[in-house]
Every structure is written in C-alpha cells, then in structure tokens.
Amino acid sequence: MPHVPSAPDVGYDQILRDLLTNRENRDLGPEQALAQLCKTLATTLDAHQAGLWTLNKATGALDAKFYWDRDTCDAENGADLPNGTADRPISEVDQDQIVAIADIRTDPRWAASAPNAMYSTELRAVLECPLRTPAGPAGVVSIGHRGAPRKWTAEDISFAAAVAGLISLAIERHDLIVAEKDARDHEHRLKVYTDLATDWFWETDSDFRFQRLHGKQARDGQIPKDYLGHKLWDVPILTPLEGTWDALKKRVDQRKRIFDFVVSASDGIGDRHYAEIAGLPKFNAAGEFEGYWGTAKDVTRRTQHELDLAESQTRDKTAARLVKLASWTWDKVEDRCSYCSPELAEMFGVTVDEFLRRSTSWEKDLDWYHPDDRERYAQASESATATQSGYDIIARVVLGDGTIRTVHETTEPVFDSSGAFVATMGVLLDITDKVELQDRLMIQEDRLKNIIDNIPGAAYRVKYDATFTNVYHSSGYLTHFVDPNTPPVKWQQDRNFPTLDIPAADRDRVEKSLRRAVLLNQCYSVEYPVTLRDGSQRWVSDRGRPVETSDGEIELEGIMLDATEKHAAQDALAHAQKLEAVGKLTGGIAHDFNNLLAVILGNLELLRDETEKPGQIDLIDAGIEAVRRGADLTRNMLAFARKSPLKLEVLNLNSLAGKTKNWIGRTLPANILVETSLLAGLWKIEADASATQSAILNLVLNARDAMPNGGKMTIETSNVRIDEEYIENRFEDMEPGRYVMLAVSDNGHGIPKDIVDDIFEPFFTTKPPGSGSGLGLSMILGFMKQSGGSVRVYSEPGVGTTFKLFFKALHSDTLISDVPNAGLPLAQGAARILLVEDNTGVLAVLRSTLTRAGYDIKTASSGDLARDIFEANPDFDLLLTDIVMPGALQGTALAKALREIRPDLKVIFMSGYASEATVHGNGLRPEDIRLMKPIGRTVLFQAIEKALG
Numbered sequence: 001m002p003h004v005p006s007a008p009d010v011g012y013d014q015i016l017r018d019l020l021t022n023r024e025n026r027d028l029g030p031e032q033a034l035a036q037l038c039k040t041l042a043t044t045l046d047a048h049q050a051g052l053w054t055l056n057k058a059t060g061a062l063d064a065k066f067y068w069d070r071d072t073c074d075a076e077n078g079a080d081l082p083n084g085t086a087d088r089p090i091s092e093v094d095q096d097q098i099v100a101i102a103d104i105r106t107d108p109r110w111a112a113s114a115p116n117a118m119y120s121t122e123l124r125a126v127l128e129c130p131l132r133t134p135a136g137p138a139g140v141v142s143i144g145h146r147g148a149p150r151k152w153t154a155e156d157i158s159f160a161a162a163v164a165g166l167i168s169l170a171i172e173r174h175d176l177i178v179a180e181k182d183a184r185d186h187e188h189r190l191k192v193y194t195d196l197a198t199d200w201f202w203e204t205d206s207d208f209r210f211q212r213l214h215g216k217q218a219r220d221g222q223i224p225k226d227y228l229g230h231k232l233w234d235v236p237i238l239t240p241l242e243g244t245w246d247a248l249k250k251r252v253d254q255r256k257r258i259f260d261f262v263v264s265a266s267d268g269i270g271d272r273h274y275a276e277i278a279g280l281p282k283f284n285a286a287g288e289f290e291g292y293w294g295t296a297k298d299v300t301r302r303t304q305h306e307l308d309l310a311e312s313q314t315r316d317k318t319a320a321r322l323v324k325l326a327s328w329t330w331d332k333v334e335d336r337c338s339y340c341s342p343e344l345a346e347m348f349g350v351t352v353d354e355f356l357r358r359s360t361s362w363e364k365d366l367d368w369y370h371p372d373d374r375e376r377y378a379q380a381s382e383s384a385t386a387t388q389s390g391y392d393i394i395a396r397v398v399l400g401d402g403t404i405r406t407v408h409e410t411t412e413p414v415f416d417s418s419g420a421f422v423a424t425m426g427v428l429l430d431i432t433d434k435v436e437l438q439d440r441l442m443i444q445e446d447r448l449k450n451i452i453d454n455i456p457g458a459a460y461r462v463k464y465d466a467t468f469t470n471v472y473h474s475s476g477y478l479t480h481f482v483d484p485n486t487p488p489v490k491w492q493q494d495r496n497f498p499t500l501d502i503p504a505a506d507r508d509r510v511e512k513s514l515r516r517a518v519l520l521n522q523c524y525s526v527e528y529p530v531t532l533r534d535g536s537q538r539w540v541s542d543r544g545r546p547v548e549t550s551d552g553e554i555e556l557e558g559i560m561l562d563a564t565e566k567h568a569a570q571d572a573l574a575h576a577q578k579l580e581a582v583g584k585l586t587g588g589i590a591h592d593f594n595n596l597l598a599v600i601l602g603n604l605e606l607l608r609d610e611t612e613k614p615g616q617i618d619l620i621d622a623g624i625e626a627v628r629r630g631a632d633l634t635r636n637m638l639a640f641a642r643k644s645p646l647k648l649e650v651l652n653l654n655s656l657a658g659k660t661k662n663w664i665g666r667t668l669p670a671n672i673l674v675e676t677s678l679l680a681g682l683w684k685i686e687a688d689a690s691a692t693q694s695a696i697l698n699l700v701l702n703a704r705d706a707m708p709n710g711g712k713m714t715i716e717t718s719n720v721r722i723d724e725e726y727i728e729n730r731f732e733d734m735e736p737g738r739y740v741m742l743a744v745s746d747n748g749h750g751i752p753k754d755i756v757d758d759i760f761e762p763f764f765t766t767k768p769p770g771s772g773s774g775l776g777l778s779m780i781l782g783f784m785k786q787s788g789g790s791v792r793v794y795s796e797p798g799v800g801t802t803f804k805l806f807f808k809a810l811h812s813d814t815l816i817s818d819v820p821n822a823g824l825p826l827a828q829g830a831a832r833i834l835l836v837e838d839n840t841g842v843l844a845v846l847r848s849t850l851t852r853a854g855y856d857i858k859t860a861s862s863g864d865l866a867r868d869i870f871e872a873n874p875d876f877d878l879l880l881t882d883i884v885m886p887g888a889l890q891g892t893a894l895a896k897a898l899r900e901i902r903p904d905l906k907v908i909f910m911s912g913y914a915s916e917a918t919v920h921g922n923g924l925r926p927e928d929i930r931l932m933k934p935i936g937r938t939v940l941f942q943a944i945e946k947a948l949g
Helices: 012-021 023-027 030-044 087-095 108-112 154-197 246-253 300-323 342-348 352-358 362-366 371-387 432-454 476-481 488-493 504-520 564-610 614-640 653-664 689-706 724-730 776-786 840-852 863-872 891-901 915-919 937-948
Strands: 049-056 061-069 099-101 123-133 136-146 200-204 210-215 238-240 258-266 272-283 289-298 325-331 336-340 392-398 404-415 421-430 457-463 470-473 524-531 537-548 554-562 648-651 672-677 685-688 711-722 737-746 790-796 800-808 832-836 856-860 878-882 906-911 929-932
Touching: 012 030, 012 154, 030 049, 030 061, 030 136, 030 154, 049 087, 061 136, 087 123, 087 136, 099 108, 123 154, 136 154, 200 272, 246 258, 272 300, 325 342, 336 352, 342 352, 342 421, 362 371, 371 392, 404 432, 457 476, 457 537, 476 537, 476 554, 504 524, 504 537, 504 554, 537 564, 564 614, 564 840, 648 653, 648 689, 653 672, 653 689, 653 711, 653 737, 685 689, 685 800, 689 711, 689 737, 689 776, 689 800, 711 800, 776 790, 776 800, 832 840, 832 863, 840 856, 840 878, 840 937, 856 863, 863 878, 863 891, 878 891, 878 937, 891 906, 906 937, 929 937
Parallel strands: 672 711, 832 856, 832 878, 878 906, 906 929
Antiparallel strands: 049 061, 049 136, 099 123, 123 136, 200 210, 200 289, 238 258, 258 272, 272 289, 325 336, 325 421, 392 404, 404 421, 457 470, 457 554, 524 537, 537 554, 648 685, 711 737, 737 800, 790 800
C-alpha cells in the first residue's frame, strides 16, 4: 500500500517563510546553509535521505556537495557521478524537469538508467528537483523514500521545488561570494604581480605623447609628470641602450607591440639607469588607433650586470684570442663534443664545424692525439669520468696536415641542478713553443754546465760579507781549488761551504782588490795561490764584478781559472831565459877563450918544431896539454850553452848502455847492484857518442853518490811517442814525435822538493867543496837540448831518483860526417889558400903553420877584404875562413859570394863554437868542413887535404 506521510505540524508555507526569515539561517555560511536546506527538505517531506549534487561544467559530471541519511544522521560529500552514469539526472537538469517516481521498481525511467551512486539500495520512491542559477543549470536535489511505494503529492512537489529554488539562490549567493573573493584575490594578485613586474604604467595618444604615467619617482631624479606631453624620444635625458630610436619609431608607425626596448638615463652625478619599455596599441570600438598603453620596468641592476658580463666576456674572449686559449665542452650523455671555440678549431687547423664532425665519439676524439700519448690521455680522461672530476695533462696532438703540437689541457666536470654529472668542460693552451724553448734552454744549460764543468776552474756567486756566503758555485770550485779527492755532492750537503785556503800575505792583497771594486763599482782581476786539502798548491786567476741584488745587498759573481800552468810556464820561461842568458855569456867567453887557446896552441906547436932540447920540449908539451885541458873546459861550457861541437853518428843506445854497464860495474862499490832493462827493437838515434857516454857517466856517478850505503841502480831504454799535450803540460821546447828514452834510476836518498828545480843550474851542487864543479847536470841539459831532446827528473825523498834522457829517433840510419878522417896524410903543399880571420893572433899562427907546411897563403882580416882579394884574382884552391867577423860579410856569406864567382871553390869553416855555422848557415854545403877552435895542426892539415881531395 502506498506510503502516506503524516502531515507536518506546521504547513509547507510556514516552513518556507521560516527558512526565508530565520536570522540564524541567514547568518549561516554558504556550506552550512546548503546543508540546513537539504536536511529541512528531507525531514519536512518525511524522507529517509536527501542529496545535493552540483554540476561540474568543466567535466560534465555531478559532484556530491551534500548527502543526509535519516537513520545515521550523517552528512557526507565528496563523491562524484561521472557523465555516462548520470545521463538521466543530467538531462533533467539541462531540461529543468522535476522527476517524481513513486516506485522505482516499476518505473521504466529508473530501470533505463539507475543512478545507484545517488541512492542506497533500500529506496523505493524518488523525488528529484533541478537547480538553476542565472548562469544556467547548477545541479539537482534528490530525495529518497524507503519502504512502500510513495506517491508524491502536488504539495510535496511544490514544497520541494520551492526549497530547490532556495538552494539555487544559496548556490548563486555562494558562487557570487566565491566570485567576489576570486575577483578580490585576482585584483590583489594582479596588483602584486604588477608591482613585481613593473615600476610604471603609461598611456599615450595617437602621436605617442604621454597622457598618463603612474609609478614611483625615477632614480634619475625625474618624476612621472615630467614626461607628460612628450614623446619618449623627445625626453632629453633618455637614450636607447642599443642603436637609435628608429626601431621604436618604426614599430609605433606600424602599430606593433613594443617589447624588450631598453632606454638609458643619466642622473645629475653621472650614474646611468636603465628601464625596459613594453607596450600594446589600443583601439576604440570603431577600430581606430588611439595610442599605446604599457609598462616600464627599472632594469638597472640587470642591465648593468649584463653589460658587465658582456664586457667581461669580451675581455675573456679577447684574452683567449690573444693567448690562443682554446675551450670545448664534451656532452657526457650524447658522448660527443658539443662546443668548440674558434681558437680550438684554429689550433687544430680546421673549422669549428669540421672539428665537431670529427669529434662525434670518444674514439674519434682520441684520433687527434699522438699515438705515443694516446693511452696516457685515455687513462686520464677515463679516470676523471669515473671519479666525476677534472684532469690536467700535457700531451701531443697531430693536426690535419701532420704537424705535431704540444698542448696543456685542463678540465672540470659539469653537473646539472640535480647534481648529475652531465658534461666536461676544458681549455687547451698550445705550449709547443714553450716546450721547445724549455728543451733548447735545457740543452743550452747542459752545454753551459758541461763547458763550466770542463774548464780548468769554476763559476761562482757569493755574498760580499765576512765569510763570502755561498750563493752558487760550480763543481770545479771544489775539485780544482778545495779538495780534488772529495765528490762535490758531499760539500753541497755541507751547511758550512768550504772557503779557499789563501796565504795570509796574499789574502790582504785579494781583499784590498775586492774592496776597491765594490767601492768603485768596477770589475776586479786578481791572482793568488791556494792550498788544497791534499797539501798541493795551485794558482787562481779570479775575475769578476760586484752586483747589487733587489734587496740592496752586494754580491760578487765571477769566474776562477786554474792559473797553475800559467805560473809554471812563467817560471819555466824565466828559468829558460836565465839559462839562455848564462848560456850566451858562457858561449861568448868560450868563443874568446878558444881564440886565445888557438893562438897559444899554434905558437906552442911552432915552437916545438924549432926546439930540440928535451927539457924545453917537455915544457912545450906540458903547455900543449894545458891548452887541451882548457879546450875540454870550454867544451863543457859550450855543452851547457848548447854550442859544443858534436860529432853526430848513428847510435844504438842499447849497445851504448850495455858497454857502459860493463865498465862502470868494475868501478862502482860492491854494495851497489846495477841492472839493465833494454828494449828489444829499440829505435836508433843520431847523437855524439862521446857526449852521450859522458852524460850517462854523469848520471851514474850522481846515482852512486845518492846511495852511500849501497843500493840498486837501473839503466833502462824504451821507445816513446810524445804528443803536443805532453809537451804543453810540461812546458817543454821539444817537438812532437818519436823518441828513444834512456833512464838511470836509483833508490837513494832522493832530491828534496825545495831544490829539485835548481839542480840544472850551472855551478849548483849539493856536494861538499872540492867534490864537484856543479856543471855536470847543466852539461847534460845543454847537450840534450842541442841534440833536439830533453831531460826529465823524477825524485821522492827517501825513495829514490830517476833521470830520463829523451833522444830524437832516426827515420834513417844514414849520416854524413862533417869531421875529416883522422887517417888522412899530412899536407903536401902547392895549394893556394885564402885565409880569413879577424883575430890577429890566430891569423898569424895559422899563416905561419900553413906557410911552413908549403901552402900558398893569402890572408884577410875581414870578409869584405877577402872578397876584394878574390875578385882581383880568384885563382884559389881553398877558402879557410872564420864564421863571425866584423864587416858586412860573415864567413858563410863570404863563401856564398865567392862561389858566385867560383862555384867549385872548396871551403873550410872555423869557429869558436860550431853552431855558428848552423845559425848563419845560408852559405853551407854538405861537403863543407867545420872545425872547432882551438884547432890542432894535424886536424887542420887533415881537413885541408880532405877538402882538396
């Protein structure tokens, strides 16, 4: 049986009036008011549930705004009924229809599309009223009844429709409140956004003159009203940031939008300010252009930052271009080079596009690098990628034309906002020239170091203080002037760098020279001796200059050279000059003395021929013997002076040494052992046998005297080759070549070091008075020098002494003797001889001797007079002449002049010392005979007969 609701205590009209007039209902909020209306509708109609559904125009669905159930008294919302499941109620809303269903089980409308989401399953009757506002359909109010079917009365429907109207009004009021709030919020947001987005609003007329300008006072001192009535480009203090006003004028003429146009203004103190202008053209209802409205935003800080950034970028680009600093970016995600600077492309000799094409993968990028550096570069890059870091590497690259360059590459990782590693940025600097320069400098430094290390000295720099604090010393300083036996590295590690050991007397002289150089700021040059740690002494040639450092200190820099050899050479030269002077003096004395001996000998020989008394003959013979001993003395003196007559012959020193051992062995004490060490195949020499044997004898006797208690004496021979370095190091006047060495050694007391340089001095001896003349060693030295050789001595006190004689070796065994054979017969006379002698005594003796022998003699006291005699009558068989004479023609020159008249003229030369014929030998021939004064009669006759044949 259909449900019949109980009549309400108050009528529907009264309820409606209460709903309209109740102050409490009017004070409710929009949500509470809707809920109250919906609940009142359900309870008034005695329904079990009621729901308020609003239409969502955006989605076309019904959204549950409010739901009330009488049994549970719960109010729920939040559900929605999508389009498709709510076609019927939505259609009813669109058509503004009220649906009253008494029994949903039998009503076909419900069966066609039952909106189960709007009602519970226990419902039996439904009343639905549409909700509308001035804006259109707004939703539906649904009322559900449980139990038996219910027929909705006209009063029920009218009441429901009236309440639905009130709900619609409440929704409209709610929407209006929301709209007003949204409008206020929008206006507030717009104001906030406007304040944030711009500083000024402006409007212009159709001529683009400012009509309205709202906003704050400008930083440049202008206020908005100062611009009114002016066009933007007519304001004096304004200028476009870029270009001219033409671009803005063109847009205004074309009625186009204005944007991104920045103007600059200058204030009274010189600061500049910037504003960005934006505007839109405005048109009236008729479409006529009326001007622009727009905004202006203060962009001073942004623009200044952009200008500074642009300037910085320009500087950076300029700097990169000037220093050729190349840059690139490698995209890790795409694994390719995404950026290449022009400098990088130029460095590799390609265009930017070509470089990017060649670097589209890691493998292709590696192709740029030198094969020998590729693995090292790959390891550095892969390690940096793995650790998300950068790397720094120097490697070689191969350009497109094959050129190899060296680059210094530095990279840094790039991360995105989330911290992910996305790229690597790097810069390259071509350091080829720098590397090549460094290599050249290193080579030059090595060369300079080698040069400095190989010079006999050192380079240095020291502070000019009390201890000459070390700044720099090359290794030669230590090895040459401090300690030759200690490695320089030991001294370099020593905090107390060693100073030179200079004698006190020389130190004062050196310090005085340095003080003067520093005071006058000039170079210094000083030489001084130093004592090394092994006790040896060397001379230093020190040259340098004072230098002022940046902190005002004075330092000395210079070079020290080992001048020991120079001083030794100077000493040797002084010694040689002294010996030469003594030799000249000795030679001159011997020359004159020989002339005196010649006169005495000649007269004694003439006197002996005229005397028959035995007593007188004995006296004469004693005088002749004294003359011979005097001749021996002068011969020794001339040997020292290197002017003795030498009878040169081919000798084998082994034979001579062997014979010497035989006879000296019988004369030496028994406690002295003599041994020989003679080289087989010894080269032959050309020397005077007698003088050579005399030299050996002198050395043997000296060795004997050095071993008073006995000892061992050794005579040895050897072949030696002497080069220029040996000669230079010992300051010898020998010629490089082959020599035969004969040495006499003893193990006697030796020669003290302080006198070893004096032993060759004439008349120097360590023997007691009457035990020696002091000419023995000087004779040996003179003989060896005259023979083209030399003598060296090696001695150590307590160990022994060795004398070495160096004879020039022969390349041929042939020798022409210039001394007549002693076996020739005596003169037979008949020969015509021109005798030339400046010494009247010698001339008289020779003339008498030769006349008595039957020779036809013509005499002259000078070469000039002899030439006159010869030119008057050249019929002479022989020229017998002295070598040194007054006048223009000496003996050899005279021989040459006369042979121009008589080429076959025979010549015998006479001299106080035989080397005159060699020194002035421009007239000598191989067959000429040279005789040494004083000349015995037999020797003279043999020489004449030899010359005449």
